[in-house]
Amino acid sequence: MNLNTILxxxxxxxQSLQAALVDKINHKTKPLGALGQLEAVALQVGLIQQTLTPQLSNPTLMVFAGDHGVVNAGVSPYPQAVTAQMVLNFLQGGAAINVFARQHNMRLRVIDAGVNHEFDANTDLIHAKVAAGTANFLQEAAMTQSQCEQALATGASLAKQEAAAGANVFGFGEMGIGNTSSASCLMSVLCAIPIEECVGRGTGLDDAGLAQKLSVLKQAIDFHGMRGDNALEVLATFGGYEIAMMAGAMLGAxxxxxxxLIDGFIATAALLVAAQLQPNILQYCVFTHCSGEAGHRRLLAHLGATPLLDIGLRLGEGTGAALAYPLVQAAVNFLNEMASFESAGVSTAEAGAGETA
Known part of the structure; x- marks a missing residue:
């Protein structure tokens, strides 16, 4: 597979519309900058769509699921079987992401990227399994280069299909027991940050469990001895199929x-890989929240990102993306619907009068 053809x-x-968009934002009936980050989001969406009147259509949440061989080394308090059980919960509409997607009229797409379970035929599940879970990266690479490229290409293709069906705003989520271990290693190697600063409690490890997880991940990084200058090699070594497929979907979208709409720690780790492959992708990203998972704040800082929310979320599934979507809607709506000083007949501030009403 030729990587240049699949990526x-x-x-x-x-930036041709930037001045006009800024002028439109600044002439709304409000003090300059008074809508804070919403103004930055409005400008960003206008630049992405190259219009002064952007529209959000068919918002779609893509949730990728995959299992991780490193779970066998004792990095999670939950058994691997929970991944498949949660996928079934998604399909039955009972998970948090289902609740929030329904609340905000977002389409939910659940993708089996590499779950260690054979699901029955189900029209609501996208069957895209690369393999039944990754290998244990404590002992060998999580996946082969070919499997990594397959996951990336499949993710890109799935996102393009959703875009062809009318979606122009995407949220990304995941499910995979052990995937905070994978994300921590990706972050540590690709950002050259000590693994101690990347590892958190994941699904709720106690102190002894956290120490075990850190020990395993340090051993794994030492075993492979890699540098972070080849994102694909690092992804194949430490990644999960759901992370790789998500990175591909981000690139395709x-x-x-x-x-x-970038969710929490796992999704941001997938973006980290995507950004090393195609740095321009960061211009399309709205960072929806800062996770309660240790390492995410540091990873956001590495990417120069300012999240919209910071409310202690650490569930994954794309829940932060779903919860922040109304703020993106609000940014687009004020840009399109809020009166200008001229249209409303409201006097502007006198020169030098400051920015507060």
Whole structure:
């Protein structure tokens, strides 16, 4: 498989409308900058869509599921079988992401990227399994280069299909017992940050469990002895099929000039890989929240990201993306519907009068 043919090409955003968008934002009936981050989001969405009147259509949440061989080394208090059980919960509509997706009229797409379970035929599940879980990266690479490329290409193709069906805003989520271990290693190696600063409690490890997890991940990183200058090699070594497929979907959606809603620690680790492959992708990303998982705040800082929410979420599933979506809607709505000083007949502030009403 030729990587140059499977990886989407993400364009740098044209800045030709920036001055006009800023002018439109600044002439709304409010003090300059009074809508805070919503103003930055409105500008960003306008630049992504290259219009002064952006529209959000068919918001879609793509939740990727996969299992991790490193779970056999005791890095999670939950058994691997929980991954498949939660996928069934998604399909039955009972998970948090189902609740929030329904609340905000977002389409939920659940993808089996590599769960160690054979699901029955189900029209609501996208069957895209690369393999039945990754290998234990404490002893060998999590996946082969070919499997890694397959996951990336499949994710890109799935996102392009959703875009062709009318989606121009995507949220990304995941489910996979052990995937905070994978994300921690990806972060540590790709960002050259000590693993101690990347590892958290995941699904609720106690102190002894956290110490065990840290010990395993340190051993794994030492065993492979890699540098972070080859993102694909690092992804194949430490990643999960759901992480790789999500990275591909992010690239595919950005290629279609969609708005990307980035969820928590796992999704941001997937983006970290995607950004090393196509740096322009960061221009399309709205960082929806800062996770309560240790390491996420540091990872956001590494990417120069300012999240919209910081409310202690650490569930995954794309829940932060779903909860933040109304804020993105609000940004687009004020840009399109809020009166200007001129149209409302409201006097503007006198020169030098400051920015508060």
């Amino acid at each position: 989407p090409k993400v364009e740098s955003l044209s 950005a290629e279609q000039h969609a708005v990307l």
